[in-house]
Amino acid sequence: ALAAPALxxxxxxxxxxxxxxxxxxxxxxxxxxxxxxxxxxxxxxxxFNIRVFAGGEIVPALQVMDAVQAGTIEMGHxxxxxxxxxxxxxxxxxxxxxxxxxxxxxxxxxxxxGKQLMREFYKDYGIINFIGGNSGAQMGGxxxxxxxxxKDLQGLKMRIGGYGGRVLQKLGLVPQQIAAxxxxxxxxxxxxxxxxxxxxxxxxxxxxxxxxxxxxxxxxWEPSTQFSFYVGIKEWEKLPKEYQAAIEVASYEAHxxxxxEYDAKNPAALARLLKNGVKxxxxxxxIMEACYKAANEVNEEEASKNAKFKKIYEPxxxxxxxxxxxxxxxxxxxxxxxxxxx
Amino acid sequence: ALAAPALxxxxxxxxxxxxxxxxxxxxxxxxxxxxxxxxxxxxxxxxFNIRVFAGGEIVPALQVMDAVQAGTIEMGHxxxxxxxxxxxxxxxxxxxxxxxxxxxxxxxxxxxxGKQLMREFYKDYGIINFIGGNSGAQMGGxxxxxxxxxKDLQGLKMRIGGYGGRVLQKLGLVPQQIAAxxxxxxxxxxxxxxxxxxxxxxxxxxxxxxxxxxxxxxxxWEPSTQFSFYVGIKEWEKLPKEYQAAIEVASYEAHxxxxxEYDAKNPAALARLLKNGVKxxxxxxxIMEACYKAANEVNEEEASKNAKFKKIYEPxxxxxxxxxxxxxxxxxxxxxxxxxxx
Numbered sequence: 001a002l003a004a005p006a007l008x009x010x011x012x013x014x015x016x017x018x019x020x021x022x023x024x025x026x027x028x029x030x031x032x033x034x035x036x037x038x039x040x041x042x043x044x045x046x047x048f049n050i051r052v053f054a055g056g057e058i059v060p061a062l063q064v065m066d067a068v069q070a071g072t073i074e075m076g077h078x079x080x081x082x083x084x085x086x087x088x089x090x091x092x093x094x095x096x097x098x099x100x101x102x103x104x105x106x107x108x109x110x111x112x113x114g115k116q117l118m119r120e121f122y123k124d125y126g127i128i129n130f131i132g133g134n135s136g137a138q139m140g141g142x143x144x145x146x147x148x149x150x151k152d153l154q155g156l157k158m159r160i161g162g163y164g165g166r167v168l169q170k171l172g173l174v175p176q177q178i179a180a181x182x183x184x185x186x187x188x189x190x191x192x193x194x195x196x197x198x199x200x201x202x203x204x205x206x207x208x209x210x211x212x213x214x215x216x217x218x219x220x221w222e223p224s225t226q227f228s229f230y231v232g233i234k235e236w237e238k239l240p241k242e243y244q245a246a247i248e249v250a251s252y253e254a255h256x257x258x259x260x261e262y263d264a265k266n267p268a269a270l271a272r273l274l275k276n277g278v279k280x281x282x283x284x285x286x287i288m289e290a291c292y293k294a295a296n297e298v299n300e301e302e303a304s305k306n307a308k309f310k311k312i313y314e315p316x317x318x319x320x321x322x323x324x325x326x327x328x329x330x331x332x333x334x335x336x337x338x339x340x341x342x
Numbered sequence: 343a344l345a346a347p348a349l350x351x352x353x354x355x356x357x358x359x360x361x362x363x364x365x366x367x368x369x370x371x372x373x374x375x376x377x378x379x380x381x382x383x384x385x386x387x388x389x390f391n392i393r394v395f396a397g398g399e400i401v402p403a404l405q406v407m408d409a410v411q412a413g414t415i416e417m418g419h420x421x422x423x424x425x426x427x428x429x430x431x432x433x434x435x436x437x438x439x440x441x442x443x444x445x446x447x448x449x450x451x452x453x454x455x456g457k458q459l460m461r462e463f464y465k466d467y468g469i470i471n472f473i474g475g476n477s478g479a480q481m482g483g484x485x486x487x488x489x490x491x492x493k494d495l496q497g498l499k500m501r502i503g504g505y506g507g508r509v510l511q512k513l514g515l516v517p518q519q520i521a522a523x524x525x526x527x528x529x530x531x532x533x534x535x536x537x538x539x540x541x542x543x544x545x546x547x548x549x550x551x552x553x554x555x556x557x558x559x560x561x562x563w564e565p566s567t568q569f570s571f572y573v574g575i576k577e578w579e580k581l582p583k584e585y586q587a588a589i590e591v592a593s594y595e596a597h598x599x600x601x602x603e604y605d606a607k608n609p610a611a612l613a614r615l616l617k618n619g620v621k622x623x624x625x626x627x628x629i630m631e632a633c634y635k636a637a638n639e640v641n642e643e644e645a646s647k648n649a650k651f652k653k654i655y656e657p658x659x660x661x662x663x664x665x666x667x668x669x670x671x672x673x674x675x676x677x678x679x680x681x682x683x684x
Contacts, residue, residue: 255594260445323609326605329559330541
């Protein structure tokens, strides 16, 4: 039997700050950080208190990584592809165009060597990372006009972030970086022609359907989007073992929570959108194929000049191939049967 | 800020026993209980020690529920449909023919009201339940001869458990209950014509491909199979809050671990099986449609005479419908594109 250590009675009271990249209104993503923080407090008898701040409250939404790296805050919760501009390698911890679905991404990360590879990468930023949720396959966004062919992408101004934007640029689209709150007026005025955000439950809040009623699927640039908890390595190393364990295990609960929230709430949100006149479309086969080809080119180009990217890309690509092979046998046929029978 | 309670220093040392329904060789399912136990110990500085026993070690594999109910052991880890014979309602905490996929099941359970409904049901057994893993869509099992039409199911003797067996019985198949270790000799001698087990990574160990080379998909009776941790309510209520939190949160880690294990290991296991001459088949459309119809009949029959079943079946059915509607928009099209491109 294990001996009972004297540790428990001498645990320190700690007050940490966690900066989220997201607004409080996103009960999906922001909510996951709250679930995490609540659990850590509960596990430690209230001694380890991690206060969660919304994007912009103490750190700008897109500078969460920098703030953890600098030691300004102890923790962050973010979508790592926001830091794609620093290094596209961050995308493997989040979403890659035509990448893995939610379960495959989790499997690669937890049991397929992904976590080890990403942790090595994050060391250079003084960060240790923990899996922190997934949205599942995202939507392809809101368009003012229908998009039938590649021609329609020419010169199209679209609010789309990092990696997806880089792929679409190859096909003549003009990607724009616009913060969530500014998307609606930009679409309304016609400054942009299209905008992508997340999935029905989050998209509904932005009200984009009122000014761009054509809602496309799937969001191939985010076949699943994994979120991450960041902890400064220096702070991490100072923690008692029980507190480290509390952070690690609570991140799994947040991971389960977020995907379940999206899966439970998206159906009703989509139904409401359709009632409000939203027109649902699928990207044409021509567009999907061209985007897939462009995405592979962008990946290969990056791998040829970025050793850190290449080191993760190669095993990631093999895992994706094998995972899809297996999913084609039982999971996808079962799913396809059920969506026609419900 | 939260006050630091005096609790931590006075936490008791507890030694609990957890009976798994599975053999130690299943690193997927048995492994999840070990991950759980290890984490609980770590979170409590080794004071809360839950020892994991394999199926049959201290409790027969299929009597784990009874043992927790009787208070012989404090915890169990099992596939609740094993108790289908006591009440088919157990299946909603595990697998229902043509039920939900792994993500949908988790979403229903965690954010769709499923957990509350199941906990109410389990109260009558003196048990509180926690989500404890999923296998994903299972395989349709091993057949000595090819199965083309409904005719081929007539009189076919197949090792298949509870709910799936009851559905197939409607179509003339003769279901058999056989423990894992006895399947191989029964197939070899021809005492049975077919047998289902789990998925490539587990099936490979049983070696069934040597005596029944036709491997069918999908296992529509288990579109996903959720596992459960059971705790005796009386023992649960005596626990300090931190220990309760440790059990609850560690169950989420085990949940993530098991699905990731299956998803990471099945591809290579399937590849090895194919190398060994296994012939992969899909159930024909005729068979799938007839089984779907029979499954609905069995569900409706049960609902008409079992109030506990009906109470969960109705909201479960609505959730399944809505979830599949939503999955048909982004998730399935994305998955279908990827399995043809990999």
